[in-house]
Amino acid sequence: MALNLGFNSSSYDLEKKRNSRDSFAVPRISISQLNGQTKTPVSENDHQPERATWSKGIQSLLLCLSMSVGLGNIWRFPNVAYNNGGGAFLIPYLLLLFIIGRPLYYLELIMGQFSSQGPIKIWRMVPAFKGIGYAQVISTAYVLIFYNYLMALSIFYIFASMQSCLPWTECHFPNGTFNENGTTADGNPPSEYFWMKEVLQTSDDAEFLSISWKLVLCLLLTWIIVYASVIRGTSSLGMMSYFTSIFPFFGLFILLIIACLEEGAWQGIKYFFHPNLERLKDITVWYKATEQSFFSLNIAYGSIIMVASYNKFHNNIYRDAIIISVLDTVVNLLAGCVSFAVLGSLSYKYSKNIHEVVDHEGLGLAFIVYPEALAAISYVPQLWAVLFFFMLFVLGVGSSMSQMETLLTVLKDRFPRLRQRIWLLSLTACLLFFALGLPLTTNYGQQILVLLNNYGVGIAVFFYAVLEVIGVAWIYGTEFYKFSLIFVRGYSL
Numbered sequence: 001m002a003l004n005l006g007f008n009s010s011s012y013d014l015e016k017k018r019n020s021r022d023s024f025a026v027p028r029i030s031i032s033q034l035n036g037q038t039k040t041p042v043s044e045n046d047h048q049p050e051r052a053t054w055s056k057g058i059q060s061l062l063l064c065l066s067m068s069v070g071l072g073n074i075w076r077f078p079n080v081a082y083n084n085g086g087g088a089f090l091i092p093y094l095l096l097l098f099i100i101g102r103p104l105y106y107l108e109l110i111m112g113q114f115s116s117q118g119p120i121k122i123w124r125m126v127p128a129f130k131g132i133g134y135a136q137v138i139s140t141a142y143v144l145i146f147y148n149y150l151m152a153l154s155i156f157y158i159f160a161s162m163q164s165c166l167p168w169t170e171c172h173f174p175n176g177t178f179n180e181n182g183t184t185a186d187g188n189p190p191s192e193y194f195w196m197k198e199v200l201q202t203s204d205d206a207e208f209l210s211i212s213w214k215l216v217l218c219l220l221l222t223w224i225i226v227y228a229s230v231i232r233g234t235s236s237l238g239m240m241s242y243f244t245s246i247f248p249f250f251g252l253f254i255l256l257i258i259a260c261l262e263e264g265a266w267q268g269i270k271y272f273f274h275p276n277l278e279r280l281k282d283i284t285v286w287y288k289a290t291e292q293s294f295f296s297l298n299i300a301y302g303s304i305i306m307v308a309s310y311n312k313f314h315n316n317i318y319r320d321a322i323i324i325s326v327l328d329t330v331v332n333l334l335a336g337c338v339s340f341a342v343l344g345s346l347s348y349k350y351s352k353n354i355h356e357v358v359d360h361e362g363l364g365l366a367f368i369v370y371p372e373a374l375a376a377i378s379y380v381p382q383l384w385a386v387l388f389f390f391m392l393f394v395l396g397v398g399s400s401m402s403q404m405e406t407l408l409t410v411l412k413d414r415f416p417r418l419r420q421r422i423w424l425l426s427l428t429a430c431l432l433f434f435a436l437g438l439p440l441t442t443n444y445g446q447q448i449l450v451l452l453n454n455y456g457v458g459i460a461v462f463f464y465a466v467l468e469v470i471g472v473a474w475i476y477g478t479e480f481y482k483f484s485l486i487f488v489r490g491y492s493l
Contacts, residue, residue, distance in 0.1 A: 049419040051116060051412075052234045053310050059238035060311050061320050062245040066398030067298045067307070068328040069248055071150055074392055075366045077292060077332050078339030082358060082365070084288050085279035086271050086340070092280070092289035094329065101293040102325045104465060105304060107472065109317040112308025114484045118409040119302030122309075129471040136302035136464055137410055139457070143301070144403040144433060146452045148226065149440040151396035152218035153367060154389045156199060161385035168194035169375045191372040199367070202443050215441040220434060222396075227430040229401035230408065233422045234310050237405055244398030251391035252334045258377060258384055259341035268344020271354045272336050295457055296328055298399070300465040306406040313487075339365070342373040349376065363446075366392070404429065 054060045081089045115122045120133030160167050168191040196202050201212045229240045259265050279285050298304060308317065340354070346369065347354045358369055374385045408425060412418050418425050439448055472481055 049416055051310075051416075051419070053312060054234055054238055056238065057312060057315050059234075059241055060307055060315065061323065062241035063237060063307050063398075063402060064304065064320060064324050065245040065327060066241050067303055067402045068296060068324055069245065069331045069395065070298075070399035071147060071392065071396045072292075072295050072399075073248075073328075073331050073335045074339075074395060075150065075363070076295060078336050079365045080288050080292050081272070081336055082339070082343070082355075084282075084285045085276050086354075087273050087275035088277065088279035089285055089289060090273070090333075090336075091275055092286045093292060093332075096286075096290050097293045097297075097325070097329060100290070101297050101299060102321065104299045104469075105297050105325060106318065106321040107469070108299065108304040109308045109321055110481075110485055111472070112305035113311045113313065113315060113317055114487065116309050116313075117305075118309060118413045119305045119406065120410050121413045122305060123471070126471040126475045129467060129475070132464055132467050132471065133302065133410075135460070136300065137407060139455075139460060139464070140301050140303065140403050140406050141433075142452045142455060143457065144400060144407070145437050146440065146449050147396055147400050147403070148219065148222045148433070149437055149445070149449065150363075151222045151393050151400065152215055152437075152441075153199065153363070154393040154396065155218040155221055156215060157367070157371065157389040158386055158393065160194075160198075161382050161389065163382070166371070166375050166381060166385060167198065168371050189368075189372060191368050191375070194371070195364075195368050200443065200446065209442055209444070211438070211442045216438065219437055219441060222393075222400075223430045223434045223437075225397060226400050226404055227426055229397065230404050230426045230430075231423050233405070233408075233419075237401060240397070240401060244394055244401075247394050248331070248391055248398075249334075251387060251394075252331065252338060255384065255388060255391075256334065256338045256341065258379070259338055259345065259373075262341070262345035262348075262373075262377070264344045264346075264348025265341035266344065268340035268342065268347065268354055269337050271344065272340035290462070291458065294461050294465065296332060297325065298402075300461045300468060301403075301406070303402050303406045306409045307402065309409070342370060345376070346373055363449075404433075 081093075111122055115125070117124070118133075119136050120130060123130040123133050170190065199212070199215070201210060203210065229236055260269075294300060311317070343354050343357050346352075346357045350357070358365055370388060371385065374388060375381050377384050404426075408422075408429060411425060412422075439445065
């Protein structure tokens with residue numbers, strides 16, 4: 001039976017009021033009011049710039065999609081699936097995505113849309129849990145630093161691919177420096193040699209600190225593009241979301257078609273969907289599946305709350321949650337098919353089992369194995385290399401600009417007058433994070449990346465999500481939350 005509270009939520013002028021006072025705020029009373037001199041309450045947001053909203057409802061949907069369909073789908077998901085049994089990993093991943101991921105995603109959308117506040121100020125509803133918001137902001141900052149570094153690597157490879165001879169192939173090496181077994185003089189494949197020596201510029205002298213100025217310039221270009229995306233707040237973010245959310249689908253479909261034309265590709269796809277049920281007994285597989293579901297949907301980082309906080313009050317967030325979670329799963333599976341088709345072709349080329357093709361951890365799949373496979377494509381490999389790394393870059397921009405806006409929203413909510421100087425606030429933040437990302441461009445950058453990835457993405461996010469649910473369900477209360485949901489949806493449950 002439907003719950004009827006006896007009122008129509010649309011009769012409340014919520015849409016008009018939410019720009020001047022957030023839903024969880026309590027108006028301040030002046031001394032003169034207490035003395036009976038005036039009856040007009042003093043709002044804490046009087047005479048301050050109004051909070052912006054999305055000009056079109058679809059912009060919120062597309063930006064959430066850009067966050068979910070990010071670098072993690074191409075770089076992280078296939079890598080985790082490969083290291084955890086391929087098809088065996090899909091079973092717990094899809095199960096946990098449905099049981100945990102989608103409900104939490106819906107929860108955060110409601111929190112943001114009803115309160116019209118960022119991830120810190122929203123905890124006015126449970127002040128003791130405000131630390132969750134601060135912790136989420138710190139983790140988002142970690143991810144933002146290394147995401148832009150990954151985007152800088154993608155730019156590096158884009159420029160490197162614009163050559164008649166790809167620099168990680170045999171033709172790039174002069175006579176006498178390439179062995180008959182397909183390795184360089186130091187015994188490594190050419191793609192690994194290019195990654196270690198040309199990109200990371202590693203040396204035998206581990207005590208010597210060096211910096212790659214090429215990567216520094218690529219990182220600077222990355223932050224310029226991110227700055228252009230957030231310079232006008234919701235206006236520029238909304239416009240960028242059209243491209244960053246749609247282009248990756250076309251790129252993945254094209255790459256899948258090209259990859260499937262290579263010998264052995266279908267064997268790789270078969271390995272991806274064929275589960276080894278014995279791996280399900282390994283608790284690590286379940287842990288990685290849970291971690292990937294959080295990372296993939298961007299749950300418990302505060303970014304979803306930020307995006308929803310700029311929604312119209314009665315935006316259909318239930319529809320958005322279903323569409324985004326379904327499309328995110330589709331993109332993960334599509335990216336997995338592309339990755340395992342590539343691995344299958346390499347398995348056929350080198351006469352190895354698929355689980356033996358990749359012996360690199362971390363970024364090895366994206367920046368060693370993929371370039372090697374792209375170079376083996378018969379039809380204009382330079383074109384497909386540029387397309388692949390440009391797609392990686394676009395995926396990174398979609399996530400990075402949302403993460404940056406999450407941090408800026410926290411500052412704008414705390415100091416509303418900063419909304420009048422968004423361009424200056426964005427410039428300061430981008431310059432700061434550019435400086436914080438410079439250590440990653442040194443020869444110790446990979447070790448720093450591991451630290452940021454582990455402490456910004458790992459078990460800490462589970463802790464945030466558990467506390468978030470406790471704060472909403474057991475302290476704020478399910479009844480209050482249910483009424484909030486009825487207000488947002490505009491009709492009874």
